[in-house]
Amino acid sequence: MSPSTWLTVIGIGEGGLPDMTPAARACLRQATLVIGGERHLALAAEDIAGVEHRTWTNLEDTVAAVLARRGQPTVVLASGDPMHYGFAATLSHKLAPGDMTVLPHLSAFCLAAARLCWPVQDIACLSAHGRPIEALAPHVHDGARLLILSADGRTPAAVAALLERLDFAPSTLTVLEHLGGPQEKTFVWSPGTPCADLNTLAVECRAAPGALGLSRVPGLPDGAFTHDGQLTKREARAVTLSLLAPRPGELLWDVGAGSGSIAIEWLRAVPHTRVVAFERDPTRLATVQANALTLGVPSLIAVGGEAPAVLADFAEDPPHAVFVGGGLSRLGETLLDAAWGYLRPGGRLVANAVTKDSQAALTAFHARRGGTMTRLQVSRLLPSGGWDDRSPLLHYLGSKP
Missing domain, CATH: 3.40.50.150 (Vaccinia Virus protein VP39)
Structure with a gap:
């Protein structure tokens, strides 16, 4: 942990400790308290065996618990890149830059784009965590490519239902599960296909014949x-x-x-x-x-x-x-x-x-x-x-x- 900060947020992937940088692992070993989800703590178990650790529950309570430790050395484990739809991004609105150090891992967007050979700059990177699925609608247009952080295994079906309502049923949905880990799996989604809760969804948007295709330029019909x-x-x-x-x-x-x-x-x-x-x-x-x-x-x-x-x-x-x-x-x-x-x-x-x-x-x-x-x-x-x-x-x- 940097001497100028009291909070360090470390990104961790499905590959666990072997994929972490030496600096991130050293920070874990030196920590006095580590906060993370059950999955994060399990992935880092070897390095935090002798360190006090707490499991977070919901986002609101965890943010409050971290802020209550202001000034006390604290490490938080989070998924992938914590500054991209992550825990550190949420905290950044509540802390001064000097309070927090962020050590990112490869994000799910980065890994998914690499697996699919999609240029990241041409993709809309979105999240379905804690957001109505309808918030994706303005990003849907013919030829668009979307990468979506799923809330759980039900997200692909929910996105497919939204696309059907928007007359984009011909779109292709690809599910990428447990990216970067030993259980990684990629497949094209079809109705009824079970999906792991930890998944990223890739969508190639294709409009059905006659689809209205609403523009974002003011003046909708x-x-x-x-x-x-x-x-x-x-x-x-x-x-x-x-x-x-x-x-x-x-x-x-x-x-x-x-x-x-x-x-x-x-x-x-x-x-x-x-x-x-x-x-x-x-x-x-x-x-x-x-x-x-x-x-x-x-x-x-x-x-x-x-x-x-x-x-x-x-x-x-x-x-x-x-x-x-x-x-x-x-x-x-x-x-x-x-x-x-x-x-x-x-x-x-x-x-x-x-x-x-x-x-x-x-x-x-x-x-x-x-x-x-x-x-x-x-x-x-x-x-x-x-x-x-x-x-x-x-x-x-x-x-x-």
Whole structure:
């Protein structure tokens, strides 16, 4: 262990101690306490025979136990590369860099890519541990290659079911079990095939004929969302997302979320973004949650309650952008002023209005706060040959100083 740190996280593979570096083994032998899963401790049994060791249970309790030892020499054993969807990655958000030393082993992604001769830079490396399987959906497109850390032996079947729902049933699933160990085994998965809990799943995505193949570029077809008519239509949605301008790490508040289309497209468009969607109607709130799951963004936080009062519950984490898509006809400038007040400095407020009352509220707000106003008129050609002229939509964009 480095003298400047109190915690060392060591990656260990299925090959056990013989595959570890001399530095990692020396660290184990010098440790006063080693924490790890049952499998990790068994693999390292020879070097920790005379060392106090504890078996971790769930992630939350283990993180708490490690943090409780702050300042005391501690070693944690973890699978493969602990900084890639691993224990050290979780701890990195809670510790200063000088608190922790990480000694990685070959990751499952590295080993799987080597076995399959897949260039790692061309693969989406994902995890199904502690995440809804639907979170994989945005990464599925024709020709995509995915490597997935399975939660257990049921993950391949769950991924296959997801692919079927997405019209990607022709995809090939390859299971790689116990990578790097004496029990290593690789096979093409088929329904009913038993799989070891310790497995990595490789997916070659192939679309079925006629598959919709949803893009991550904003402007999904209206039919991609379940809705009761309360939906920002495709063309208006694409313009709205361009004004919201999502960037990695940013938080959006979607106020009056309706079906959740704006919130969902924000999350799909840019990785590492967040959303809190507010909707007062319980049925629509359930629709927001269902659409988020179906379209692969289960991280969306959907909150019931009446705006603007409900916004105060989230004031400690102010948004980078706010979209007001509902409630303007009832609440007018009161809602816009509240949203503006919660924005971070430099944040963007975007609002859409169709009705006479909501457009009047936007116009008055613009006169006080400044910003830009755009009127969008969309007409769609009907099968009869005429045009379906829709009501003009007023877009507002303001940036908070």
